[in-house]
Amino acid sequence: xxxxxxxxxxxxxxxxxxxxxxxxxxxxxxxxxxxxxxxxxxxxxxxxxxxxxxxxxxxxxxxxxxxxxxxxxxxxxxxxxxxxxxxxxxxxxxxxxxxxxxxxxxxxxxxx
Amino acid sequence: xxxxxxxxxxxxxxxxxxxxxxxxxxxxxxxxxxxxxxxxxxxxxxxxxxxxxxxxxxxxxxxxxxxxxxxxxxxxxxxxxxxxxxxxxxxxxxxxxxxxxxxxxxxxxxxxxxxxxx
Numbered sequence: 001x002x003x004x005x006x007x008x009x010x011x012x013x014x015x016x017x018x019x020x021x022x023x024x025x026x027x028x029x030x031x032x033x034x035x036x037x038x039x040x041x042x043x044x045x046x047x048x049x050x051x052x053x054x055x056x057x058x059x060x061x062x063x064x065x066x067x068x069x070x071x072x073x074x075x076x077x078x079x080x081x082x083x084x085x086x087x088x089x090x091x092x093x094x095x096x097x098x099x100x101x102x103x104x105x106x107x108x109x110x111x112x
Numbered sequence: 113x114x115x116x117x118x119x120x121x122x123x124x125x126x127x128x129x130x131x132x133x134x135x136x137x138x139x140x141x142x143x144x145x146x147x148x149x150x151x152x153x154x155x156x157x158x159x160x161x162x163x164x165x166x167x168x169x170x171x172x173x174x175x176x177x178x179x180x181x182x183x184x185x186x187x188x189x190x191x192x193x194x195x196x197x198x199x200x201x202x203x204x205x206x207x208x209x210x211x212x213x214x215x216x217x218x219x220x221x222x223x224x225x226x227x228x229x230x
Contacts, residue, residue, distance in 0.1 A: 043224045
């Protein structure tokens with residue numbers, strides 16, 4: 001069974017305090033790993049997709065990395081507007097129709 | 113690009129009535145659309161996968177007669193909650209996969225619909 005575990009469940013940072021979110025996964029074969037941002041009462045917003053170990057993607061203050069067992073979302077010098085829940089999802093190779101398995105998310109709060 | 117519109121954003125209905133939620137891909141053709149349900153403080157749970165022109169595939173434990181899904185065109189899928197009861201109250205979110213960009217398999221999400229059944 002495919003599993004996705006995100007840690008920590010919640011993270012509080014001061015503005016400018018860099019940190020990382022973790023996404024550990026177990027799948028029979030990975031087609032892709034996806035990071036989304038979700039604000040309260042809204043649908044997830046696509047951030048990154050990673051397909052192979054060693055791959056990295058960057059967008060503004062965010063950088064996602066991937067190994068064979070986990071992915072990290074690094075947040076550099078965060079701002080209050082980065083506060084949100086960050087969701088990680090995996091798409092196994094065997095899946096049909098591109099279905100995703102989501103983790104429980106990390107709720108990030110950045111204080112000014 | 114890759115905008116998914118979901119309507120309505122919030123609906124309140126009486127127990128026993130039916131509610132229809134629409135999901136539209138505005139700037140791409142979506143061969144596959146997905147419907148999720150999300151409870152407070154929890155992650156997204158896939159309810160069903162719908163492919164344009166064919167019957168939806170429901171996840172285990174999801175009643176297909178209660179949650180009717182129609183994907184009649186490449187830009188529109190609808191979810192109808194039939195004979196809604198208070199336990200159906202939840203946040204429903206749709207997503208769509210860009211058929212042209214299919215190799216990337218990215219799902220783009222709508223803003224969600226908050227359903228409250230009285």
